Amino acid sequence: MANPAPGGQNRLPLHVVMAFASTALPVAAIGLVMGVYLPRFFASAVGLSLAAVGGAFTIVRLIDMALDPLLGMAMDRTRTRFGRYRVWLSIGAPIVMAAVYMLFMAKPGITEFYLIGWLLVLYLGISIVTLSQAAWGASLATGYHDRSRVYGLIQAVGVVGAVLILLLPMALGPKAAGAAGVHAMGWFCIIAVPIALFICLSLTPERVATDVAKERVTLNDYISLVRRPEMARLIFADLFMALGPGTTAALYLFFFHDARGYSHQQTNFLLVLYIAAGLVGAMFWGWLAQKVGKHRALMISTVCYAISQSALMLIPPATMPLAIPGMISVGFVSSAFILIVRAMVADVADEVRLETGKERVGLLYALVTTTQKIGTAITVGISFTVLDLVGYNAAEGAVNTPAAIRGLELCYVFAPIILVFFGGAAFIGWKLDAKRHAEIRRKLDERDALAAEAGLLDAVAGASVAVQAPH
Incomplete structure (x- = not known):
């Protein structure tokens, strides 16, 4: 199944990696719509207030963040003749499909409780799918450098999904404006999920370690993993690296349209370039991680992120020739964060199994996926609340004051830089x-x-x- 690589490590065949990575396509597409389009959709087309939308996302994330450790424990204890992670992947897919339909097709008049309820269902399904794939990848790719390659390709496939979902409204033209565009995105995701699931399950083998202990996974196991120095660093870094880009995702449409004066078509086009740059970026950062080490590549990426993000404020408003390279550079750099951290978690999982004789891959990945959820909860909730406090109006055609626009710009550009710098600093003195x-x-x-x-x-x-x- 695997080909020998330099250094005696096994290298997975490309067709296996691509089949395994296929589920990242619909998941990334859904994540993009959730982070960029769905908050605005509920605040403008559906008619909920900014505070209500921000509050709903925060409440759901705070509830949902306790779910991943429980899922990780359950996955680590799962034993079936069909495998461990493929069973969970099959469970999560239909949950995602049902929740996408109920949220992306929502009509005006729904309540905040409707939004909270179906967001919980969606995040449950997404948690199952992403956690099972991440843990499966750690057991599938065992080499230090091959993991950078595998998680880089997963990231690249996810970028393809995000680009496709962005191109869909543009391809449909004016009839996909506003709510119609979100509906079209919803159908794309609903159709893509089962197709990707079939490809992944049909072509990807599943390894199970031979020395896995069969005892129950307890809360003490969870606490002991959090207290490990390497894992504590990864959790801290992953949180702050999620907070940075998470802030820009929630405010992107507001920033470029209202603060910088770009049309809706230009804003969508810039977002396509931002996401597409991540395709090349994922390959580059995976390559650089193999050359200089994963922790060094991450620290380099945080410095580059600060430079590229700061440059956005130097670009004059409504200047597409300068905005295009600016957004490409930010997208290129920010693609490093998730893929390298996920590959590093797999290395820690090997260290844990060597020292304890226990398979804790699912639980370890649950720790970092939980930080992603915390980051999203904080960014959407706090950012939308701040915009509400400074008087920013999200309604279509609303005229905002200079103070409201300035608050929007500060939240979008400079807050993420500080947050990402904290994440990169966590890897000073990394030993693994x-x-x-x-x-x-x-x-x-x-x-x-x-x-x-x-x-x-x-x-x-x-x-x-x-x-x-x-x-």
Whole structure:
């Protein structure tokens, strides 16, 4: 299934990686609409207030952030003849489809409780799909550098999904304006989910470690993982790297249309370029992580993000020739954050399994997906509340005061820079590099081989062989 790579590590065939990454396409498309279009859709087309929309997203995220650890524990305990993560992926897909329909097709007159309820269902489905894919990827790709490659391709496929969802309203023309565009995006996602699921489940194998302990996963396991220095750093960094781009996603349409004077068509086009730049960026940052190490690549990306994000304020309003390279550079840089952190979590999972003999991949990924949810809750809730306090009016055709526009600009441009810098600082002095991980994988592979040999002897001769971890 895997081809040898330099350094003795296995390299997954490209067709396996692409099939596995296919589910990232609809998930990324849904995530983009949720972060950029859905808040505005409910605040303008559906008729809810900014405070109500921001409050709904915050409430849902605060409730939902406790869900991922429970899902991670359940995944780590799952044993079926169909595999562990493919079962969860199959459960999450129909939940996502139902919630997308109820939210993306919402009509004027719904209440905040309707929004909260179906957001909870959607986030449940998305959590199951993204968490099962992330944990499955850690067991699928075992090499330090191959993980950068695999998670980079997952990110790239997600970018394709985001670009397609952005191009859809543009392809449909004026009839897809406003609410009609969100409806079209909803149908795209509903159709894409089962297609991607079929491709992934049909072509992707699933590995299960031979030395996995069968005991229950408890709250103490969760606490012990959070207290690990490497994991604590990743959680902190992932939170702040989610807060930065999360703030810009929630305010993007308001910033470029109302504060910078671009038309709706120009705003959509700039967003397409921003997302599309992430396709090249994902490949570049995955490559750079293999050359200089994942933690160094992340620190470099935070500095580049600060430079490119600051440049947006230097561009004169309604100046497309300058806005185009500006948005491309920001999209290129910000594509590094999620993919490298996810690859680093897989390395920590190997270290945990070596030291404890326990498979905790699902729970480890639950920790970082929870930080993503916390980041989204804080950005949407706080940003929309601040805009409401400064008097910003989100209604179509509304005229805002200079003070309201200035508050919008400060929230969009400078707050994310500070947040992302905090995330990059977390990797100063990082120890789990390629050399350390190669030693961990060597010991795990030796132990797995001994365990397989012991199992074979047990089956053939009834012998009982004690397996000791190599030192």
